[in-house]
Amino acid sequence: MALLYFLLIGLIAGWLAGRIMRGGGYGLIGDMIIGIVGALIGGHIIAWLGFYAGGLLGRILTALVGAITLIFLIRLVKRV
Numbered sequence: 001m002a003l004l005y006f007l008l009i010g011l012i013a014g015w016l017a018g019r020i021m022r023g024g025g026y027g028l029i030g031d032m033i034i035g036i037v038g039a040l041i042g043g044h045i046i047a048w049l050g051f052y053a054g055g056l057l058g059r060i061l062t063a064l065v066g067a068i069t070l071i072f073l074i075r076l077v078k079r080v
Contacts, residue, residue, distance in 0.1 A: 009056075010035030013042075013063030020064075021071045034067050042066025 011028070014035030018025040025031060042062040046053055053062045 006036070006039070007032060009059050009063055010039055012060055013038055013067045016060075016064050017067035017071055021068060021075075034070060035063050038065070038067025038070050039063035040066065041069055045069065 011032045012035065014031030014033070015025060017034060017038060018031060026034060039059070039062060042065040045065055046062050053059065
């Protein structure tokens, strides 16, 4: 059940990040992968800043911060 919960948070965060970054989304699997990797990155960023985000909304926001960072870095690398 925890895996399903993690995948759902990743899907929501990836979809939101695609919309915020004007990418138009990356498809179901792409959004999920971006959200999951974003959750890992966001967890490190939030912890490094000294914050803690608990609950469903906190986890989605943490994954969203990481997903936006990931999309930004991918676009930065693609320009070079």
